[in-house]
Amino acid sequence: MSEVYAARRERLRECCSAGGSATALISRPANVRYLSGAAPEGAVLLLGMDQDVLVCTGPLDDQYAEGRPDEAVRVQVLPVPAGDTAVAAADLASAQGAESLAVEENHLTVGRYRAMNSVAPRLRLGDLGGAVEQLRVVKDEEEIALLRIGAEIVDQALSELLESILVGRTERHLALELERRLVDHGADGPAFTTSVATGPNSGRRSHRPTDRRVEEGDFLSVCLGATYRGYRCEIGRTFVIGTSPADWQIELYDLVFAAQRAGRQALTPGAAYRDVDRAARQVLDSAGYGSGVPALTGHGVGLEIDEDPQLAPAAMGKLDACVPVTVEPGVHLPGRGGVRIDDTLVVRPEADGGPELLTITTKELLAL
Amino acid sequence: MSEVYAARRERLRECCSAGGSATALISRPANVRYLSGAAPEGAVLLLGMDQDVLVCTGPLDDQYAEGRPDEAVRVQVLPVPAGDTAVAAADLASAQGAESLAVEENHLTVGRYRAMNSVAPRLRLGDLGGAVEQLRVVKDEEEIALLRIGAEIVDQALSELLESILVGRTERHLALELERRLVDHGADGPAFTTSVATGPNSGRRSHRPTDRRVEEGDFLSVCLGATYRGYRCEIGRTFVIGTSPADWQIELYDLVFAAQRAGRQALTPGAAYRDVDRAARQVLDSAGYGSGVPALTGHGVGLEIDEDPQLAPAAMGKLDACVPVTVEPGVHLPGRGGVRIDDTLVVRPEADGGPELLTITTKELLAL
Numbered sequence: 001m002s003e004v005y006a007a008r009r010e011r012l013r014e015c016c017s018a019g020g021s022a023t024a025l026i027s028r029p030a031n032v033r034y035l036s037g038a039a040p041e042g043a044v045l046l047l048g049m050d051q052d053v054l055v056c057t058g059p060l061d062d063q064y065a066e067g068r069p070d071e072a073v074r075v076q077v078l079p080v081p082a083g084d085t086a087v088a089a090a091d092l093a094s095a096q097g098a099e100s101l102a103v104e105e106n107h108l109t110v111g112r113y114r115a116m117n118s119v120a121p122r123l124r125l126g127d128l129g130g131a132v133e134q135l136r137v138v139k140d141e142e143e144i145a146l147l148r149i150g151a152e153i154v155d156q157a158l159s160e161l162l163e164s165i166l167v168g169r170t171e172r173h174l175a176l177e178l179e180r181r182l183v184d185h186g187a188d189g190p191a192f193t194t195s196v197a198t199g200p201n202s203g204r205r206s207h208r209p210t211d212r213r214v215e216e217g218d219f220l221s222v223c224l225g226a227t228y229r230g231y232r233c234e235i236g237r238t239f240v241i242g243t244s245p246a247d248w249q250i251e252l253y254d255l256v257f258a259a260q261r262a263g264r265q266a267l268t269p270g271a272a273y274r275d276v277d278r279a280a281r282q283v284l285d286s287a288g289y290g291s292g293v294p295a296l297t298g299h300g301v302g303l304e305i306d307e308d309p310q311l312a313p314a315a316m317g318k319l320d321a322c323v324p325v326t327v328e329p330g331v332h333l334p335g336r337g338g339v340r341i342d343d344t345l346v347v348r349p350e351a352d353g354g355p356e357l358l359t360i361t362t363k364e365l366l367a368l
Numbered sequence: 369m370s371e372v373y374a375a376r377r378e379r380l381r382e383c384c385s386a387g388g389s390a391t392a393l394i395s396r397p398a399n400v401r402y403l404s405g406a407a408p409e410g411a412v413l414l415l416g417m418d419q420d421v422l423v424c425t426g427p428l429d430d431q432y433a434e435g436r437p438d439e440a441v442r443v444q445v446l447p448v449p450a451g452d453t454a455v456a457a458a459d460l461a462s463a464q465g466a467e468s469l470a471v472e473e474n475h476l477t478v479g480r481y482r483a484m485n486s487v488a489p490r491l492r493l494g495d496l497g498g499a500v501e502q503l504r505v506v507k508d509e510e511e512i513a514l515l516r517i518g519a520e521i522v523d524q525a526l527s528e529l530l531e532s533i534l535v536g537r538t539e540r541h542l543a544l545e546l547e548r549r550l551v552d553h554g555a556d557g558p559a560f561t562t563s564v565a566t567g568p569n570s571g572r573r574s575h576r577p578t579d580r581r582v583e584e585g586d587f588l589s590v591c592l593g594a595t596y597r598g599y600r601c602e603i604g605r606t607f608v609i610g611t612s613p614a615d616w617q618i619e620l621y622d623l624v625f626a627a628q629r630a631g632r633q634a635l636t637p638g639a640a641y642r643d644v645d646r647a648a649r650q651v652l653d654s655a656g657y658g659s660g661v662p663a664l665t666g667h668g669v670g671l672e673i674d675e676d677p678q679l680a681p682a683a684m685g686k687l688d689a690c691v692p693v694t695v696e697p698g699v700h701l702p703g704r705g706g707v708r709i710d711d712t713l714v715v716r717p718e719a720d721g722g723p724e725l726l727t728i729t730t731k732e733l734l735a736l
Contacts, residue, residue, distance in 0.1 A: 079663070083474075103478075106451075110473035110481045110495075127478075176551055180544050295447070 004142070005070040008135060009035050009047060015131045021102040022049050023093050024128055027086055028107040030303040031132035033230060038069035042081075045073070046089040048096055055085045055092070067230055087115045094120035102128040130308070137300060137308050138322050143231060144346055147301065147324055150187065150228035151344055151358035154235045157181035158222065158361050166368055167216060167241060171196040171209035174222070182226045191225030191232035192305045202238060203330050203338020205294045216242040219249060219337045220368070221330075225305055232305040235359040236328055236342025239366045248336075253365045256331055256339040259283035260363070263297055263311070263327040267347050267355040273315035280329040281313070289331045292338070298327045301344055323347045324358070372510070373438040376503060377403050377415060383499045389470040390417050391461050392496055395454050396475040398671040399500040401598060406437035410449075413441070414457040416464055423453045423460070435598055455483045462488035470496040498676070505668060505676050506690050511599060512714055515669065515692055518555065518596035519712055519726035522603045525549035525592065526729050534736055535584060535609060539564040539577035542590070550594045559593030559600035560673045570606060571698050571706020573662045584610040587617060587705045588736070589698075593673055600673040603727040604696055604710025607734045616704075621733045624699055624707040627651035628731070631665055631679070631695040635715050635723040641683035648697040649681070657699045660706070666695045669712055691715045692726070 012035065016024045026032050026045040033039035035047075036054050043056040053074045069075055078088050086108060093101050101120075103113070105127040116125065139147070157178050166174070175194040182190055197207040202219035214220060218241045225234035238256075240249055263280030280297045284290060298311035301324050309317055311325060319325075325347065330340030341363055346356040380403065384392045394400050394413040401407035403415075404422050411424040421442045437443055446456050454476060461469050469488075471481070473495040484493065507515070525546050534542070543562040550558055565575040570587035582588060586609045593602035606624075608617055631648030648665045652658060666679035669692050677685055679693060687693075693715065698708030709731055714724040 105478035105482065108478050110471075110476050110478055113478045114473065172551055176548050180548065183540055183544055 002070050002072055004140070005035060005037050006072055009052060011135055012132060013047060015135075016047070016102050016128070019102060019126060019128075021100040021126050023047055023096075023098040023100070024102040025086060025089050025093070025104070026128075026132060027104050028132070030136075031104070033067055034132060034136055034303055036069050036073045038067040042083065042085050044085045044089050046093055048093060049098060050096060053089070053092065055089045057081065057085060083112065084115075086112045087119055090116035090120040090123055094123045098123060100124040100126055102126040104128050104132075106130065133308055136302055138320050139302060139324055139346075140322070143302065144322065144324065146229050146231040147233045147344065147346070148358055150191070150226040150231055150233040151235070151360075153182055153185045153187050153226040153228060154224055154233065155359060155361045156185050157224065157226075158235065158237065161222075162239070162366065162368060166214045166220065168213050170211045170213050171198055171201070172211060174214070175209040175224075178222070178224050182224070187226035187228055188230070189227050191227045191234060194225075195221075195223040197221045197337075198241075200335055200337050203332040203340050205330060205332075205340065214241055217246070218242075219339065221338070221340050223340065223342055230303050232301055232303070233324070233344040233358060234301065234305065234326055234328075234342060235344065235361060236330075236340045237361060237363070238339040238341060239368050241368055243367055245365065245367055250365065252331060252333075253339050255284065255287050255289070256329060256341055257363060257365075259297075259329040260327055260341040260343070263329060264343065264345060264355055264357075267319065267325065267327070267345060269319055269321040269347055269349050271319045273309045273311050273317050273319065274313055276319070276325075276327070277311040277313055277315065280327065284329060284331060292331045292333065293329060297329045298325050300325050319347045321347055321349055370438050370440055372508070373403060373405050374440055377420060379503055380500060381415060384415070384470050384496070387470060387494060387496070389468040389494045391415055391464075391466040391468070392470040393454060393457050393461070393472070394496075394500060395472050396500070398504070399472070399475075401435055402500060402504055402671055404437050404441045406435040410451065410453050412453045412457050414461060416461060417466060418464060421457070421460065423457045425449065425453060451480065452483075454480045455487055458484035458488040458491055462491045466491060468492040468494055470494040472496050472500075474498065501676055504670055506688050507670060507692060507714075508690070511670065512690065512692065514597050514599040515601045515712065515714070516726055518559070518594040518599055518601040519603070519728075521550055521553045521555050521594040521596060522592055522601065523727060523729050524553050525594070526590065526603060526605065529590075530607070530734065530736060534582045534588065536581055538579045538581050539566055539569070540579060542582070543577040543592075546590070546592050550592070553594075555594035555596055556598070557595050559595045559602060562593075563589075563591040565589045565705075566609075568703055568705050571700040571708050573698060573700075573708065582609055585614070586610075587707065589706070589708050591708065591710055598671050600669055600671070601692070601712040601726060602669065602673060602694055602696075602710060603712065603729060604698075604708045605729060605731070606707040606709060607736050609736055611735055613733065613735055618733065620699060620701075621707050623652065623655050623657070624697060624709055625731060625733075627665075627697040628695055628709040628711070631697060632711065632713060632723055632725075635687065635693065635695070635713055637687055637689040637715055637717050639687045641677045641679050641685050641687065642681055644687070644693075644695075645679040645681055645683065648695065652697060652699060660699045660701065661697060665697045666693050668693050687715045689715055689717055689720075
């Protein structure tokens, strides 16, 4: 694995050199982990001229959730508060003779930036922008394998829930039970707050579970994700409670299903992000549901649950092979409820069989 | 409740005016909630010259965990990504004729700060520093009542766990079960990642639960917290598994207990933060355990689990009445384990009976 991290750092170093800086300071936790293998709380990674240093505030003995650092990276534990590692790293870079340092302006606070300027006044601070985020978009097969395991875990947790009795249980209890099952099956933990939405809440993006109980005739929409060795995937499904769904429920479900399928089928290397979004969105638009559709119909996943690319109307860029994304259109009708269907897939060329579906739970409308 | 929020905003406005700025932008979520009653994801609060505005990116229908906004605050929903609310607010302040705007430099990223400068070039950006954090240190009785309920919840969750069989169960399962019980008893959720540490892991601060199983003869240390209507408290206890604790376990436990008691007894209005820390620390130091003691022995709690004040050797300042803090010394012996004892208390004058203990689970050494 060590060569993988070294190669990532080397690619970043090339970006930095092109930007005129020989050294860089990485502070965003997912980026620190991507480049060094570990991201203890508050740690920053200094890509130095001589050696790369992971600046931490405590010993690295809590490795369960943060990974293990690459052996080629020097780990330096400093007795400073977690907010001050960036300042300590600026000091270190300056002491190593660095003249400029590229930082992540989209992550670093103004306060830390000023403190860095103050401890190392001759160090010229530049902006690394989203260089590491861009490197992270296309995954290697090891990363995809971790996402695949995470997807198996969410499929298992969901299928077990469906075997249990649902009527009368609250959204919060169902969400907690799902999270427990994720961990039972080996996840580090949930990838984000599990969403369980019933009746009028169903179909809402990022709905936070309430004390509402599942009732006969409800739509039940569930969105959950697993983190496995740092990698996050998600699944969303909508079910109907009781034996006979209403006509409007069947119609709405079929429509969202068609939109989600259109989105999935648009996932080919070279497809524009906005065209994938449009493929899904226009199915809903043409049925008159355009205003109820969220701002994006999918997004990248990896070390964070919401990464580049964004599949949205104004997004710029094109899909590459080996980019894992969600496709998750939905419709919510205020007061009535709605439907969301969400998969994690990996973009693959047609020759390799097209998009690889990681979350394989059925998308038939199950009446539970 | 509305007057409470209005009064808080008024006090902040006085700080701002003293700093030369009539308007302020609050971006740190706990501060936004403290001043407006709600903090939807990405929302910022503009304390304007005419009216105060909560700038959000979506409708406020997910109120379960984020509270309800004060009716005196205008809620403005803008179709911008969550990262851009601060920029939209700068634009708004500028349009209202503001000349200067105090921002939270310790929270705002350099990227957002630059974007604000760019949309509102004539707006002079100042630094609000930790003004809101300082206002939050002393709690009113409503806030303390919420912390008290949270503490009852953690006491209940812990006592139920102690009635169950522990040997053979993993740290991760015990942690999940505790979190489920917190929610069962009405918590919004855990206040932080529940820590369960067994055997050689016991006594480590912020230990992340692993798959290690509880064994006879282990120390078992547990640290958990509940969030109740946004307010976070914590408790930490150490137990011994089996009927006969070893001599070293009893000695170490008694020592940490004495240190924690000394810290609790030092909690009086007017006591210097560092003196409270020293009271606890010197008990451990004088027994030769100084190097194993964490950097702080307690901290404030409230809308965040780790607030001002810090009870640490170099901390500046003195305790006021109605400040809730933790007292949580601990010792961890590498390879053997250790003890942590952690309570949430509210500083009260002697005339009112001295410090109010919120977490009342026994601190006797229980052999389970």
